[in-house]
Amino acid sequence: MVSPRPTGVRVPGRPPPHDRLRDRMRRRLRALGAYTGVRHWLLVRGTPLLVVFAVLYVVNGVVIGWKTTYDVTIGITSPGDREVPVPALAWFLSVCGWLAAPAVFGAVAGAVVSVAISGRRQRSIREALSRNEPA
Amino acid sequence: MSEQETASPRMTRLRVTIPPLKDLVYEQCGYAVPATFACGFVDLHLDDWERAERDWENFVALVLDTDAVHPRASGGVAIRQAVEAAAAFLVDDELWPWCPMCKLDADDRTGGDR
Numbered sequence: 001m002v003s004p005r006p007t008g009v010r011v012p013g014r015p016p017p018h019d020r021l022r023d024r025m026r027r028r029l030r031a032l033g034a035y036t037g038v039r040h041w042l043l044v045r046g047t048p049l050l051v052v053f054a055v056l057y058v059v060n061g062v063v064i065g066w067k068t069t070y071d072v073t074i075g076i077t078s079p080g081d082r083e084v085p086v087p088a089l090a091w092f093l094s095v096c097g098w099l100a101a102p103a104v105f106g107a108v109a110g111a112v113v114s115v116a117i118s119g120r121r122q123r124s125i126r127e128a129l130s131r132n133e134p135a
Numbered sequence: 136m137s138e139q140e141t142a143s144p145r146m147t148r149l150r151v152t153i154p155p156l157k158d159l160v161y162e163q164c165g166y167a168v169p170a171t172f173a174c175g176f177v178d179l180h181l182d183d184w185e186r187a188e189r190d191w192e193n194f195v196a197l198v199l200d201t202d203a204v205h206p207r208a209s210g211g212v213a214i215r216q217a218v219e220a221a222a223a224f225l226v227d228d229e230l231w232p233w234c235p236m237c238k239l240d241a242d243d244r245t246g247g248d249r
Binding site for chain 1: 151152153154155156157174177178182184185188192193195196199200204206207208209210211213214217
């Protein structure tokens, strides 16, 4: 049975616009506030940091060489070392390597562990029994 | 599962995205919003769906950061709480005479409340 239209409601004169991909993506981006804790931080802050780090890594890889870039990132080689052709660029990478990257990867690990931990004891007894019933 | 979640099989999984106004028009939208809300909100914007949708998204995004959403709610549950709280706030007894997002824009342009 169709509910009667409430009194005083005017149907909009124009139909809604067609849903475009960018509209759907925009709504999904605006909904990032729905997440909490580390997951929210990763999506809102961690992703841009990771992008910056990735760009820095690639630029360094192209300019100073991939092996040197890797060594500078994990601290095997000092950015001021003689074999580093562009120390100024390598210094930024080095700081990211021991500051920003561990923060992001640590947050990822923390999120994974916290999801595993908090996922326990979420079901009711009825739900647990219904899943264990034979087909 | 609540009655709303079982009313429509399509709506059993809460999606982590702000539902557009056009999806809130019907009773079986999966959200407990007043029946006249969506049409009334579009009417406030003089049938400009794009502007109404944009203001709606901005308002729900704002509500997601308020105490209207439970601090431990996350994902689709948080979205549902924000949507229902936003609609309830805007309707109350009757729909606000103006859109709060439009008024914020107007206030910013005029340099605050006069």
